[in-house]
Amino acid sequence: MPDLTDSMSTLSTQDVQNPVDFYRHHIAERLSPILNKPIEDVTRILSWTQTLDKGDLMLPVAALREKGVKPPERAEELAKAFPTGDDVLVTAQPNQGFVQFFFKPADLSKRILPMILSKRQIYGANPLPGLIDPDHPEKGKKKVVVEFSSPNIAKEFHQGHLRSTIIGGFISKLYAMSGWDVVRMNYLGDWGKQYGLLANGFRQFGSQEQLAKDSIMHLFEVYVKISKIKAEQDVPINDLKKQIKENKAKGEDVSDLEKELAPLVAESEDEKARIYFKRMEDGDPEALALWKQFRDMSIEKYKRTYARLNIEFDVYSGESQVNGEEIDKVLANLKKLGLAEDSEGAVLIDFTKHGAKKLNKAIIQRKDGTPLYLTRDLAHILERWETWHFDKMIYVVADQQNEHVAQLFKATELAGHKEISDRCQHITFGMVKGMSTRKGTVKFLDDVIQHVKDVMMEVMVKNEKKYEQLDDPEATADILAITAIMVQDLMGKVRNGYEFNFERMTSFEGDTGPYLQYAHARLCSIERKAEADISSLGSADLSLLKEQHAIDLVRSLAQYPDVVANTLKTQEPSTILTYLFKMSHALSSSYDVLQVVGSEPELKKARLALYEAARQVLWNGMTLLGLTPVERM
Ligand code: ARG
Helix, strand or coil, X not given: CCCCCCCCCCCCHHHCCCHHHHHHHHHHHHHHHHHCCCHHHHHHHCEECCCHHHCCEEEEHHHHCCCCCCHHHHHHHHHHHCCCCCCCCEEEEEECCEEEEEEXXXXXXXXXXXXXXXXXXXXXXXXXXXXXXXXCHHHCCCEEEEECCCCECCCCCCHHHHHHHHHHHHHHHHXXXXXXXXXXXXXXXXXXXXXHHHHHHHHHHCCHHHHHHCHHHHHHHHHHHHHHHHHHHHHHHHHHHHHHHHHHHCCCCCHHHHHHHHHHHHHCHHHHHHHHHHHHHCCCHHHHHHHHHHHHHHHHHHHHHHHHCCCCCCEEEEHHHCCHHHHHHHHHHHHHCCCEEEECCEEEEEHHHHCCHHHXXXXXXXXXXXXXXHHHHHHHHHHHHHHHCCCEEEEEEEHHHHHHHHXXXXXXXXXXXXXXXXXXXXXXXXXXECCEECCEECCCHHHHHHHHHHHHHHHHHHCHHHHHHCCCHHHHHHHHHHHHHHHHHHHCCCCCCEECCHHHHCCCCCCCHHHHHHHHHHHHHHHHHCCCCHHHHHHCCHHHCCCHHHHHHHHHHHHHHHHHHHHHHHCCXXXXXXXXXXXXXXXXXXXXXXXXXXXXXXXXXXXXXXXXXXXHHHHHHHHHCCCCCCCCC
């Protein structure tokens, strides 16, 4: 490795995680006497650029807040005053109200490439300096709890769960990359009367064999069957109830109708489900055993699917895990504070009376005394706090539940736990439309993946030569399909929905998942063909990288740690994706100019160092998004 120590600046490239920090400091050091401002202040004002033609860093004059200056004139003045000379590693250029700084090519590759090739997978990881509290270093890293995916057992794993899984997986990786301690939590929908219905359904139509084979699918089938029976029974019951109500209102005698209704209700699946669930609530071991089996087997199945998305949860919690005593405490506290009120036997919070007009009313206890979805969340948020004392907690939940989550945070605050609600954030996201295939609307993630996989396979077999070289074409098609789905999902702003487009996402052209995989596989192929010894690239003579294409590629690679840092602020995966696509475009336009095979050995080595660094950055970005980069496809 070339020596990176730098005698010309008070900071060396070795001191920093981010090569641009080194340049930021270098520029600020020189601007500081000109502006008569401390170096730290100037560093903060230097900002990154959207495109490299605007420089590598820039100083927006307006951000200096100097009175009575015309920004374009001041920019010119500053650029002129900025020192030049051999020891200065950047050039300054005025442009309207900005001073644009360009890293000098001669020095750049030597600073960036060895750093990437030595840091490897942690290039771009930015443990932020402020993360560990200097007054309490014993507390260690900051902690974030990320709740995501959270499907409902025996119901469909729908698009909302898919998006939550993909986005939440990314958010947790992003925080981990930034030096946080991350708790990944799955809060399953695994409790309620419907599990009584399911258990009774299973006793009628279930099979242990099917359950072992594909638990989620089988439970769903059972659930659909028993729900249909229940729905059919509901019709006459509801008709009778309606009539009784009407007759009562007219003052008529309803005893005959009631006699007719009673056996219907008693024999109904709905009533049987209620009784079964009551047994579960009362802790009846027999009733719980079947439910627990459903839960455990579903989790095993989910785990296998999550693994394909490179996701692992630290905790499988869920509605069933909420402590009953905690729920009672929450209800008692809300009543004591006058936040919860009686309403025809039920208990509700009327948010409009407590400074949150938009949040309407929410029932927290039914007439029969049972708690609701919101009540469990209210209790669980306190349990989570007790367990983790997090610095931050993120709920990744679809926008259909915006009101629910807002009510949860508000009620927590009103109940006297502002220190908890202040640390909570809702990452909300829009719907996916049109998630259907030729075979009909798909309900399960596995079906979607299978369908996309079939399409990928069709494309792959067309290239016979490449196809033959694949060790495991099935596995490659699986990865490509998942990449296609995930990239499509992560491409737009998280809060916006999008149209599921099988054709576009599987295309190898345009900004798609397969395109990114192709970019990575191509770099691997170049290295294979050149029979490169990756471990010796550190000794390459990088001053040979003189072409504009090479320089621009290095400049692009230098930006990656800043891109990650910025993504932590935007919390938008598209920030990373946009960067990766831009970088891949720069790469693909370089191949003709910066050839490896056929070049002189030293030049070949230098170019390979550049390509290997690019491959590493691509790999880092892709895995941060949860993708598995392939070496061949
Ligand atoms: N299981 C819920 C559903 O599928 C999502 C859970 C969201 N998280 C929460 N803490 N309420 O609709």
